Amino acid sequence: MEEIFKDLNSAIGALKEVPGWALFGLLTAAGTISMAVLQVFKDLTPIRRWYQRHWIRRWIERRAESFNERLRSSKGSKRELAPVHPQRASDVLLELATGGDERALFELAIEQLVAQMNAAAQAALDYPKHYRDLLLVLSEGADIADAALVVRGRKGIPQAYLDSRNRVGNRIQRNLDGVQIALGSRWRFWMHSTAIVLSIIIIDTALYYAVGGFKPAAMIGGAVIGIVGGYLAPVTRDLVAALQSLRKG
Numbered sequence: 001m002e003e004i005f006k007d008l009n010s011a012i013g014a015l016k017e018v019p020g021w022a023l024f025g026l027l028t029a030a031g032t033i034s035m036a037v038l039q040v041f042k043d044l045t046p047i048r049r050w051y052q053r054h055w056i057r058r059w060i061e062r063r064a065e066s067f068n069e070r071l072r073s074s075k076g077s078k079r080e081l082a083p084v085h086p087q088r089a090s091d092v093l094l095e096l097a098t099g100g101d102e103r104a105l106f107e108l109a110i111e112q113l114v115a116q117m118n119a120a121a122q123a124a125l126d127y128p129k130h131y132r133d134l135l136l137v138l139s140e141g142a143d144i145a146d147a148a149l150v151v152r153g154r155k156g157i158p159q160a161y162l163d164s165r166n167r168v169g170n171r172i173q174r175n176l177d178g179v180q181i182a183l184g185s186r187w188r189f190w191m192h193s194t195a196i197v198l199s200i201i202i203i204d205t206a207l208y209y210a211v212g213g214f215k216p217a218a219m220i221g222g223a224v225i226g227i228v229g230g231y232l233a234p235v236t237r238d239l240v241a242a243l244q245s246l247r248k249g
Helices: 002-017 020-044 047-073 086-098 102-106 110-126 132-138 144-152 158-210 216-231 233-248
Strands: none
Touching: 020 047, 020 158, 047 086, 047 102, 047 110, 047 132, 047 158, 086 102, 086 110, 086 132, 102 110, 110 132, 110 158, 132 144, 132 158, 144 158, 158 216
16 A cells, blocks of 8 residues: 555656646647547447437336336326337337437437437327327326326317426426436536546556556556546547637638
8 A cells, every 4th residue: 555655646746847838738638639539439339329229218218117107106097098118109209200210310419319309209299199108208297187188189178188288298398308418418427437548548558658668656647647638638629629720710
């Protein structure tokens, strides 16, 4: 343990002796390279599609479970509504959003993905009986009596139907807002974490060859620079892009 602290103190001392401009250059280089590698990785692999497909399917499954649990405890709407099947809801989402093309849907940027889900939700609202599973999943959290009235259709009291439809539609919009916020946050978290790891690997690899082998003080110092560089990677990427645009202008 004492050796580790000695190495850490040595690394901190070495970093203090590095000129500010050189340290800034290392941070910028580490962040820029890690973000470039990440961008290539995202563009050339199906990682975004896999992640978003898994996330959305899990979201639908949780919503279906929640609705079915509420339906079992509800007294007034059991005869009008049947339990939701999450796989049917997923299939309908694909059909209404991108004509059944799974790849086209889940390779979209998050904002575009949610926009397509919103388009599917509008179709489900227009034909609630035909697309019942998707409608009930997307509107989970709305009053079950409202959902039952919308699924039943316009028969009965027109104003009551319109009021219920508006409330169900508002709930769908809030749920989709939640999807965009939560999915975007988790995606950025994993990309940012990966950028930090890449920055550490890049800096430590360079130091390994620069100092002629594995030296704990150098590796720890490189890890510190890599962590900071990875944390600032999105900022450095934006700065580089801004400088390039200014030069072109």
